Amino acid sequence: MLGWVFFLLCLPPVLAVQLCESDAPGAYKVRLSIRTALGDKAYDWNEHEKFLFRATMAYAMRLHKQQEFGVSNIIVCRESPRVSFWFVVTSPLNSSALVDKGDVERAVSKSRHRINSAFLLSDSSLEFVGIYPTLVAPVAPDTPPWLIVFGVVIGLVGAGIVFLLVSTMMEKRRKKKEKAGEHEEERVKTVENGSMTDGVYNTTFSDDERFTEM
Amino acid sequence: MEKDVRDNWENPTQFILACVSYAVGLGNVWRFPYLCQMHGGGGFLIPYFLMLLLEGVPLFYMELAIGQKMRLGSIGAWTAISPYLGGLGLASVVASLYLCLYYNIINAWSFWYLFHSFQSTLPWSVCPINSNRTGPIEECERATPTQYFFYRETLNISSSIEENGSIHTGQALCLLLAWGITYLFIVRGVKSTGKVVYFTATFPYVVLFIYLIRGMTLHGAVNGVIYMFTPKMEELAKPTTWINAATQIFFSLGLGFGSLIAFSSYNQYHNNFERQAIIVSLINSGTSIFAAIVTFAIYGFKATVNYENCLERTRTLLLNAFSLSEDSINMDNVFEWIEKLNTTYPEQFAELYGKLETCDLEQELNTAVEGTGLAFIVYSEAITNMPLSQLWSVLYFIMLLLLGMGSMLGNVTAIITPLRDFKVVSRISSELFNGIVCLVCFLLGLGFTTTSGNYWFSIFNDYGATFSLLFIVLIEIITVSYYYGIKRFEKDIEDMLGHRPNWYWKIMWAGVSPLLLIALFLFYIVSYIQGGTPTYQAWNEDLGKSEQAEYPLFGQAFIGLLLVSSVSCVPLTALYVFIQKRKQAHQHKQQHSVSTVAA
Numbered sequence: 001m002l003g004w005v006f007f008l009l010c011l012p013p014v015l016a017v018q019l020c021e022s023d024a025p026g027a028y029k030v031r032l033s034i035r036t037a038l039g040d041k042a043y044d045w046n047e048h049e050k051f052l053f054r055a056t057m058a059y060a061m062r063l064h065k066q067q068e069f070g071v072s073n074i075i076v077c078r079e080s081p082r083v084s085f086w087f088v089v090t091s092p093l094n095s096s097a098l099v100d101k102g103d104v105e106r107a108v109s110k111s112r113h114r115i116n117s118a119f120l121l122s123d124s125s126l127e128f129v130g131i132y133p134t135l136v137a138p139v140a141p142d143t144p145p146w147l148i149v150f151g152v153v154i155g156l157v158g159a160g161i162v163f164l165l166v167s168t169m170m171e172k173r174r175k176k177k178e179k180a181g182e183h184e185e186e187r188v189k190t191v192e193n194g195s196m197t198d199g200v201y202n203t204t205f206s207d208d209e210r211f212t213e214m
Numbered sequence: 215m216e217k218d219v220r221d222n223w224e225n226p227t228q229f230i231l232a233c234v235s236y237a238v239g240l241g242n243v244w245r246f247p248y249l250c251q252m253h254g255g256g257g258f259l260i261p262y263f264l265m266l267l268l269e270g271v272p273l274f275y276m277e278l279a280i281g282q283k284m285r286l287g288s289i290g291a292w293t294a295i296s297p298y299l300g301g302l303g304l305a306s307v308v309a310s311l312y313l314c315l316y317y318n319i320i321n322a323w324s325f326w327y328l329f330h331s332f333q334s335t336l337p338w339s340v341c342p343i344n345s346n347r348t349g350p351i352e353e354c355e356r357a358t359p360t361q362y363f364f365y366r367e368t369l370n371i372s373s374s375i376e377e378n379g380s381i382h383t384g385q386a387l388c389l390l391l392a393w394g395i396t397y398l399f400i401v402r403g404v405k406s407t408g409k410v411v412y413f414t415a416t417f418p419y420v421v422l423f424i425y426l427i428r429g430m431t432l433h434g435a436v437n438g439v440i441y442m443f444t445p446k447m448e449e450l451a452k453p454t455t456w457i458n459a460a461t462q463i464f465f466s467l468g469l470g471f472g473s474l475i476a477f478s479s480y481n482q483y484h485n486n487f488e489r490q491a492i493i494v495s496l497i498n499s500g501t502s503i504f505a506a507i508v509t510f511a512i513y514g515f516k517a518t519v520n521y522e523n524c525l526e527r528t529r530t531l532l533l534n535a536f537s538l539s540e541d542s543i544n545m546d547n548v549f550e551w552i553e554k555l556n557t558t559y560p561e562q563f564a565e566l567y568g569k570l571e572t573c574d575l576e577q578e579l580n581t582a583v584e585g586t587g588l589a590f591i592v593y594s595e596a597i598t599n600m601p602l603s604q605l606w607s608v609l610y611f612i613m614l615l616l617l618g619m620g621s622m623l624g625n626v627t628a629i630i631t632p633l634r635d636f637k638v639v640s641r642i643s644s645e646l647f648n649g650i651v652c653l654v655c656f657l658l659g660l661g662f663t664t665t666s667g668n669y670w671f672s673i674f675n676d677y678g679a680t681f682s683l684l685f686i687v688l689i690e691i692i693t694v695s696y697y698y699g700i701k702r703f704e705k706d707i708e709d710m711l712g713h714r715p716n717w718y719w720k721i722m723w724a725g726v727s728p729l730l731l732i733a734l735f736l737f738y739i740v741s742y743i744q745g746g747t748p749t750y751q752a753w754n755e756d757l758g759k760s761e762q763a764e765y766p767l768f769g770q771a772f773i774g775l776l777l778v779s780s781v782s783c784v785p786l787t788a789l790y791v792f793i794q795k796r797k798q799a800h801q802h803k804q805q806h807s808v809s810t811v812a813a
Contacts (some may be wrong), residue, residue: 031534034540035538035540035541036540072594080537081537081538081539082534082537082538082539082540083539083540084531084534084537110767132348132349133658134347134348135343135347135348135349135517138342140342145329145332145333146326146329146332146333146384147329148326149324149329150329150388150391151334153325154387154390154394157391157394157395157398159392160398161394161397161398161401162405164398164401164402164645165401165645168402
């Protein structure tokens with residue numbers, strides 16, 4: 001009687017181990033790089049962490065398949081000091097049937113971020129071998145940022161060119177006015193001088209003045 | 215009554231800074247460190263300085279003397295020495311035109327990279343994700359993110375020179391900006407150029423100094439500097455070392471383009487250009503060495519980072535393959551573990567054979583790159599590994615821009631000054647003429663922004679101004695020494711400076727420099743003939759790396775056209791003048807005979 005009881009007690013784990021093989025249809029390998037990711041703050045991998053993994057995986061399966069998965073449905077085996085192991089997921093309805101690869105993959109992909117956060121790791125330090133993380137879509141701004149800086153710089157350059165050209169033109173105009181003004185002044189001067197000394201406008205006298213200018 | 219008041223530099227400092235700004239350019243940063251590394255590190259300085267003394271400073275002195283004496287651009291100056299030699303100036307203008315066309319593209323690339331540095335992650339540090347969001351773009355994975363950014367996003371390069379495509383709008387905009395800034399700097403001639411060079415000549419040194427401090431404090435930088443400066447004296451026995459030293463001095467000083475003649479033509483007649491020539495040449499060489507130290511520090515850093523990444527990848531591979539605990543292998547004992555695992559698990563180890571890389575620090579240090587590859591790929595990769603990479607990226611590309619724009623000032627002045635000496639052109643206002651030159655060069659330069667543009671750029675870079683310059687300067691020095699005469703030249707210099715040049719200069723001008731130039735010239739011709747069909751590096755999209763390809767027939771024809779077009783100016787102009795003189799003499803004879811008959 002006792003023998004039978006022992007046999008029945010030992011059966012599920014044995015069966016579980018038999019289900020969890022690397023060549024099983026729904027098996028996935030998990031690899032954690034805790035020390036590389038966390039350095040000094042790294043935690044040891046022990047039974048409690050393993051339990052957390054199984055609980056998180058059960059959560060992920062629940063979310064995806066909307067079925068009542070429990071910790072006992074996640075079977076972990078072939079652990080290594082790397083910290084890597086294989087796991088399989090059994091269906092809650094039939095503990096000897098395995099959930100197929102596709103379902104497990106989709107469940108993991110959906111809750112990847114939650115699983116990573118439970119272990120304080122990231123997509124690269126908590127690897128599911130065979131399940132590729134969906135990469136974050138790149139943020140595409142409406143105006144590429146380089147165009148903004150370019151616009152500012154070319155605006156400044158354009159303003160500089162316009163300023164220089166306008167100031168050159170105004171200088172030229174000013175010089176022209178000055179030259180015209182000088183000529184007028186000198187002509188007026190000679191006429192005035194002539195009228196003051198003679199009272200009558202003597203053209204010969206003013207002609208002489210013009211020659212001495214040169 | 216003064217006929218034509220020529221523009222002048224406001225003070226001699228502006229002239230020195232303009233020459234420094236022109237001579238210190240991108241070549242000091244991306245060509246000299248490469249040569250130094252390839253030809254025996256610190257030992258290369260011996261041929262370099264020797265060539266500076268024998269060839270660099272004397273030729274520099276000569277060009278400044280010509281410009282200051284004749285007070286005309288290159289065409290006018292050489293025509294004044296002999297009417298048959300006007301073609302020499304014209305050849306300089308043609309070479310400068312080719313240089314202007316392709317040089318501003320480099321500035322456009324620098325602008326592109328500068329504007330793209332204002333982002334939280336530098337776009338050349340990570341591969342962009344493909345459309346399915348399953349992983350990085352394939353081309354980027356096969357190459358590196360920096361190469362992908364340069365060849366695909368910056369250039370959108372085609373796979374060979376024969377395939378052409380549309381203009382890259384971003385590049386075209388950056389080229390427009392580059393020409394806009396060039397116009398802004400030269401719009402009023404030396405009045406505006408003189409003020410700009412205060413900034414373009416000095417600020418690159420500030421950045422280089424900052425980079426020196428940053429570079430030397432990087433992990434592994436000192437290894438790089440020590441390794442690359444350790445002299446390997448056996449390299450001095452090879453003739454290519456000496457030839458490369460001579461060509462580097464020659465091109466680095468910017469001789470033969472007519473820029474130096476143009477700059478010095480705006481000097482006061484009694485300006486002491488002898489001292490200035492020595493100062494500028496020494497500054498130029500000093501900057502090359504300074505830039506080499508910075509580059510080697512960056513190389514050392516990059517090589518160490520690559521080496522350590524390689525070790526890390528090997529470590530991860532071993533840990534994953536043999537499921538060992540993470541503590542067991544660290545960076546120091548990777549190689550011991552490889553040995554151990556090879557002996558204990560030979561079959562498993564054999565499976566890894568294809569994936570296992572050999573990590574060799576010396577091999578990393580020995581990779582030497584020059585040119586645009588160094589500036590835009592290697593340096594930008596090193597910058598992504600530095601903390602605060604956006605800041606370093608902005609500083610670095612601003613420095614490249616200042617170096618490039620400073621050289622452009624000289625290049626454009628070399629075209630404008632001789633053309634403005636012609637009466638037809640001097641009637642147009644200088645602003646309008648400068649604008650026309652910049653606009654024409656911009657429109658022609660748009661050809662370099664097409665998908666095959668980088669291949670055309672390489673043609674111009676390798677053949678546009680190398681051979682023709684040697685020819686031009688050789689004719690220059692022979693003209694001055696033997697046709698014009700050393701004695702007359704001496705007197706002119708005494709007139710300007712107040713003392714005669716001493717025996718050292720005379721020996722260099724009359725003997726050593728022409729012989730050196732003839733040797734270089736012959737070497738170029740021989741290597742052209744021996745080299746066979748010229749080849750270029752074509753980017754292979756599928757493999758993610760560059761491959762050597764031969765130029766097609768039209769490419770080779772174009773190379774020939776480039777070489778011939780500037781060199782042939784000299785004989786053609788001489789022929790033209792000769793024919794004109796014969797015609798005039800003939801007409802004169804006829805008139806004379808008519809008048810005697812009349813009398």
